[in-house]
Amino acid sequence: MSDERSEPKRTWEASLDGLRPRLIRVAYRMLGSVTDAEDVVQEAFLRSLRVHRDDIRDAEAWLRRVVTRLSLNHLRSARRRRETYIGPWLPEPVIEPMENAFDDVTLPLLLALERLSPLERAAFLLHDVFGMSFDEIARTLDRTPAACRQLASRARAHVRVARPRFPVPKERGIEIAEAFFAASRSGDIQTLRSLLADDVTAFADGGGKTGATLEPVVGCDEVARLHEKLAALFAETPSRLIRYGLINGLPGFVTIEKATMLQTTALELENDKIVAIYVVQNPDKLQHLAGVAVH
DSSP states (O other), rough: HHHHHHHHHHHHHHHTTTTEEEHHHHHHHHHHHHHHHHHHHHHHHHHTTTTOOGGOHHHHHHHHHHHHHHHHHHHHHHHHHTOOOOOOOOOOEEEEOHHHHHHHHOHHHHHHHSSSOOHHHHHHHIITTTTOOOHHHHHHTSSSSSHHHHHHHHHHHHHHSOOSSSSOOOHHHHHHHHHHHHHHHHHHHHHHHHHHHEEEEEEEEEESSOOOOSEEOOOSSHHHHHHHHHHHHHSSSEEEEEEEEEEEEEEEEEEETEEEEEEEEEEEEEETTTEHHHHHEEEGGGGGGTTTOOO
């Protein structure tokens, strides 16, 4: 009898596992943290096991509502923690294979979403990114469809500039990432400067746990000088390239620095020039990449 009773539960859990990747995408784009997104989705699954099956007509819609609400609660507390964050805050990097890239929400857009209220962020993502109707969003956020439409409209106006007007083909982006890696590690500052836009900005997120710069470095001259200093360090302890790929929709690479430190570097491009460099060194944000495949 116990096996018969447990069979429906196993079947239900198996059906939920198929929804996990999509739900993690929702939670990650809300939170900017892979670890937090996985925790939120797991909590939603646990809640579903405590609800009678007949009360859940559409498992994906039900779970998406729960994941969104849990993410909103988590986001409010996370925003308070980020007020005391040491140095620039960047989202946890997600490495996407070239042939299966989800670049609908790139790293610059994730940063722009940080400036929105939690409700604006949810309405924008659920409608503009995940294609939900405003009626469904209204049920999720406990607001009227008209209010949700207004939330999404306000959000859209704030993040419009974060969407690239002239997207760089992925293959070309990787070529520029390869050239940047070679020039920055070899100390070829002339070639490096040729890759940088005049107003390039370099961000480094070490969370106060590495030697990352605590303020963004702005301008071609300043960024070039920074990499001239770094090149001397690379000469003593060479970077070990793990792989090239898309990092939150941007071309970049994963490396081992200082013999043991995992690091991701993502490059924002416009007109074949690098306009922003995003480096993540904070070990807390890289734990999910510990087993990243070498390519």
